[in-house]
Amino acid sequence: YQSSPIAGRHFLQIPGPTNVPDRVLRAMDNPTMDHRGPDFGRFGAQLLEKLRTVFKTEGPVVIYPASGTGAWEAALVNTLSPGDRVLMCETGWFATLWQEMAERLQLRPEFIPTDWRRGADAPAIEAALREDRSHGIKAVCVVHNETSTGCTSRIEEVRRAIDAAGHPALLLVDTISSLGSIDYRHDEWGVDVTVAGSQKGLMLPPGLSFNAVSEKALKATETAKLPRSFWDWHPMLKANETGYFPYTPATNLLYGLDAAVDMLNEEGLDNVFARHDRFAEATRRAVRHWGLEIQCEEPRHYSSSLTAVRLPEGHSANALRAVILERFNMSLGNGLGRLNDRVFRIGHLGDFGPLSLIGTLGGVEMGLGAAGVPHKPGGVQAAMAYLNGNA
Ligand code: PLP
Incomplete structure (x- = not known):
C-alpha cells in the first residue's frame, strides 16, 4: 500500500x-478462532491476566475493539452523570479533544490552561480542588503524554495534589501514547481509570483500546447516570471472568496483543x-x-x-x-x-x-x-x- x-x-x-514487530505480525497471522469456544476462553483468561502487568495493576483491564477515543468515552460514561463538573488540563490538542467530548456528553469541564509547552500544572489542580469545598468536581482528567506537544505530565504529582487537597475526585488518565513506553503505575499512583490504545507503545496496529479500572471507579458506576451500553464495564467484566467478551472481540488483534505483552515483559x-x-x-x-x-x-x-x-x-x-x-x-x-x-x-x-x-x-x-x-x-x-x- x-x-x-x-x-x-x-x-x-x-x-x-x-x-509493528514481525513477531506481532506473525502472531496475528493465525486462523480466527471461535470466540465462544473452549480454546478462546483459555486464551482470553491468560491474556487478561498478564495484560495487568503492563498497567501495573492488580485490578481488571477492559479491552474494547475501538480506537483510543472510544476508551476516553468509556472512562467518562461509566463513572459520571450529566452536569458533573470535571477538572481537565489543557496540555495540548488531545486534552482539548477530550474536553470537547466531555462537553458533548453534557459534563461541565473546567479547563486549566497551559501554553502547550509543558505538562499538567499540579499546583493549579490542587488549588482548584481546595476551592471546591462542596466536592462538586467529580473527576480530574489528565493526558499523561500529550502527543501533540511531547510533554509528559507527572501523574504522581497530580495524585499528591488531589490528596493534599483532601478531595474525593476520581483520577482519569490518558496513557494512549505513554503506556509501554514511559514509566506508568496505575495502582501505585492511585489512578481510577487508565485509558490506553494499541497502536503506540504496545506496538500493535490501531483497533484496540483499554480501561484499567480501580475499585473506586467500579463503585462510581453504581451512581453514574450517563447513558452507556457498548462501553458499559459490567457485561464486559462479567464475561471476562471466564476469558470471554460480551460481543465479538477483535480476535486477531488479541493474538497480537498476547505477543506484544510477552515482548514487553521479556525485555x-x-x-x-x-x-x-x-x-x-x-x-x-x-x-x-x-x-x-x-x-x-x-x-x-x-x-x-x-x-x-x-x-x-x-x-x-x-x-x-x-x-x-x-x-x-x-x-x-x-x-x-x-x-x-x-x-x-x-x-x-x-x-x-x-x-x-x-x-x-x-x-x-x-x-x-x-x-x-x-x-x-x-x-x-x-x-x-x-x-x-x-x-
Ligand atoms: N489521546 C492521545 C494522547 C493520543 O495520542 C491520541 C491519538 O493519537 C488519542 C487520545 C486519540 O486516540 P485514537 O486516535 O486512537 O482514537
Whole structure:
C-alpha cells in the first residue's frame, strides 16, 4: 500500500501508529478462532491476566475493539452523570479533544490552561480542588503524554495534589501514547481509570483500546447516570471472568496483543522505559545541535515517546515533512491545532532501536538541508556520540 518509488522499508516515525514487530505480525497471522469456544476462553483468561502487568495493576483491564477515543468515552460514561463538573488540563490538542467530548456528553469541564509547552500544572489542580469545598468536581482528567506537544505530565504529582487537597475526585488518565513506553503505575499512583490504545507503545496496529479500572471507579458506576451500553464495564467484566467478551472481540488483534505483552515483559518494562529515555535524550541532543527549539520547555516534562520540534519563523514544518516523505520515504508527525505547520514530531517509541533512531535523525537532517531550513549539520553525530557514551 505504500506508494513511494524509493526502495527500502518506509520509516513510520509518527508518534503512533508505530512500527509493528514481525513477531506481532506473525502472531496475528493465525486462523480466527471461535470466540465462544473452549480454546478462546483459555486464551482470553491468560491474556487478561498478564495484560495487568503492563498497567501495573492488580485490578481488571477492559479491552474494547475501538480506537483510543472510544476508551476516553468509556472512562467518562461509566463513572459520571450529566452536569458533573470535571477538572481537565489543557496540555495540548488531545486534552482539548477530550474536553470537547466531555462537553458533548453534557459534563461541565473546567479547563486549566497551559501554553502547550509543558505538562499538567499540579499546583493549579490542587488549588482548584481546595476551592471546591462542596466536592462538586467529580473527576480530574489528565493526558499523561500529550502527543501533540511531547510533554509528559507527572501523574504522581497530580495524585499528591488531589490528596493534599483532601478531595474525593476520581483520577482519569490518558496513557494512549505513554503506556509501554514511559514509566506508568496505575495502582501505585492511585489512578481510577487508565485509558490506553494499541497502536503506540504496545506496538500493535490501531483497533484496540483499554480501561484499567480501580475499585473506586467500579463503585462510581453504581451512581453514574450517563447513558452507556457498548462501553458499559459490567457485561464486559462479567464475561471476562471466564476469558470471554460480551460481543465479538477483535480476535486477531488479541493474538497480537498476547505477543506484544510477552515482548514487553521479556525485555522488562524498566528496560523498555530506559531504552525510550535514552533515545529521547539522543534525539534532543540532535535537535539542539541543529539549533532548533524543542516544543517542551520544561525538562521535567520531556517526553520519552516523541519530540516535537519547532521550526524557525518563516519556515513551514509541513513543507519539511513533505520533502522528507518524498525524498527519503519517512513519515513524521504533523503539528496539530495551533501548532499546525509550526512543529513536526519525531516518534521514537515502540519497536525502535539504535539504528531506527539514527536512520530517523539522518532523514530529518537531510530533510532540513533539502528544504533549506537553517541548521547546523552534525546533529546525527551528536546523537551517535551520546549513544556511544562519549558525548
Ligand atoms: N489521546 C492521545 C494522547 C493520543 O495520542 C491520541 C491519538 O493519537 C488519542 C487520545 C486519540 O486516540 P485514537 O486516535 O486512537 O482514537
